[in-house]
Amino acid sequence: MSPMAQSIRLAVIPGDYIGPEVTEEALKVLSVISPAYDIKVDPTHYDLGAQRYLATGEVLPDTVLAELREHDAILLGAVGGRPGDPNLPAGILERGLLLRLRFELDHYVNLRPSRSYPGVPTPLASDAPIDFVVVREGTEGLYVGNGGVVRKGTPQELATEVSVNTAFGVERVVRDAFVRAQGRRGKLTLVHKTNVLVHAGGVWSRIVGEVAPEFPDVTVDYLHVDAATIFLVTEPERFDVIVTDNLFGDIITDLAAAVTGGIGLAASGNVNPDRTAPSMFEPVHGSAPSIAGQGKADPTAAILSAALLLDHVGEQAAARRVEDAVTADIAARVDAPDRTTSQIGDDIAERVSN
């Protein structure tokens, strides 16, 4: 038990389709773990996502954003409508909701751990144990929405996208990654494309080089993003901490999830390490309309996201207990292949309470 009871004002954004299904299981596990560690979780639900947008035209009202800010952390399920829905303009939820939260709440560390679990089938032939963390920059790069179009829809159309990289933005995420590497196996890999993106690559390389001497126990190496994808399938066990820009991080973390057993297990944290605003935790997977309502969604990634949340609010012991329960549950899956979303949640909750 913690010496002092902690109360967590938790904003919950269940979202669309399987989002609410997996969120319910994450909350179930949180409700079981919290009394054991003298934590009080005080959840408030916010209805945001495709369904709200389609019903009301609202994506993220300023008043809701202001309320979200008043919380200690945010747990998100998944948002997104049916693929190709003509009433959902491309990128409206991504840029209006998900990315807006990352930017407004200064989630500059997008934390994505990847580990293999014995017994979980992966697409790789090798079963060498995989355990690394991608520290993806979350507030710069090509995600800033800095671009435009001229002569739209004509044969002379020109569309641009601008990747923005500041020393300020790069240094803070690089420092975070060094600290994480120090607390792990002491290896940091910068992934970029410095041979082509020489301007952006220059600032990333320079800062990694400048910060490195402050962390003499961390060894640093570098891979171009294209080569990194090769190593992620041929030798993923070589990685410990990867630090990379927003877009490269997006790409390699989906690949990392695939090689470690699928996005059903991949958790993520959108972290504001300075705690000037709440951090947000969410599974890497989407809202999966095609499997919604059938109890088929795997809530494991949402539950592991709740563990990242506990870790972030200082409840390391509780976080480890949830992770251990998940590991044990996964190890038992061969014998329990056809559980529903809520059965998996029940089983993990029970392991947590034992």
Added chain:
Amino acid sequence: MSPMAQSIRLAVIPGDYIGPEVTEEALKVLSVISPAYDIKVDPTHYDLGAQRYLATGEVLPDTVLAELREHDAILLGAVGGRPGDPNLPAGILERGLLLRLRFELDHYVNLRPSRSYPGVPTPLASDAPIDFVVVREGTEGLYVGNGGVVRKGTPQELATEVSVNTAFGVERVVRDAFVRAQGRRGKLTLVHKTNVLVHAGGVWSRIVGEVAPEFPDVTVDYLHVDAATIFLVTEPERFDVIVTDNLFGDIITDLAAAVTGGIGLAASGNVNPDRTAPSMFEPVHGSAPSIAGQGKADPTAAILSAALLLDHVGEQAAARRVEDAVTADIAARVDAPDRTTSQIGDDIAERVSN
């Protein structure tokens, strides 16, 4: 035999380290195949790459570029110095030589076939046959070198990279991809990140949608680049032709090479389909200084690049014969594991001449 003898003025850029080693084998195979198809190959060697730069400070003199233009095709081995060589500024060869050639010679179709070969070990557990082609745009996107830095080296540094996408540039590569899909299994996948890069994504989506009705026998689908990396390891057999932008193409083709048996087998063509300048063919791999001079380099990708070259200059039958010889050689590799670069070249040349 072709009804009319064809003479190919071939510019050869062997490059650095293993570049010359694999190029020699590709030329060996070309010299064996050409009399059989009444082709005359007339090679001129050009000394370009890291070693020339380090010795002379020259990357690609205008006079050399002008001479290269006078050829029917270019065969390149690999260029690049030792990793981290302080005398080689980041990107100097990439931007000054490789990319400059792509831009100057208008290589807007960067063609990268990926197929699995029975018997070649891959990192994937599944051995479902893989056979797809990536049509990567080669003259736009983030590769245009449109970016800059202010307050360089200071805590206020700002570095930008601009992705440039024109309707003109996108339409021509999309049309090329549709034609290729029509000649294959009739399936085209656009890979982009339209939910975040809404401006660039908009022009790509619009043009694919507009061109599609002209190719009613081609079915079209779309994947975000992050999701595409997942399918490339979990279900690569689903792909036929992928069309994508310059940077996404760079990333997914390295991954594609990895899942089909490694970059030792991956060939590529930098193609100018309008034939206003020579196209260039090269293995996807680099100059690999660490294995140079030991006869360890696999010349297969260089030889397959020569087959792409033959195909491009209209010698389809000769191209197929080289590819078949490579396939047969690969199938026999279990029994001949330790051949040198030149032994592999000899064996493939012998199969070609039989």
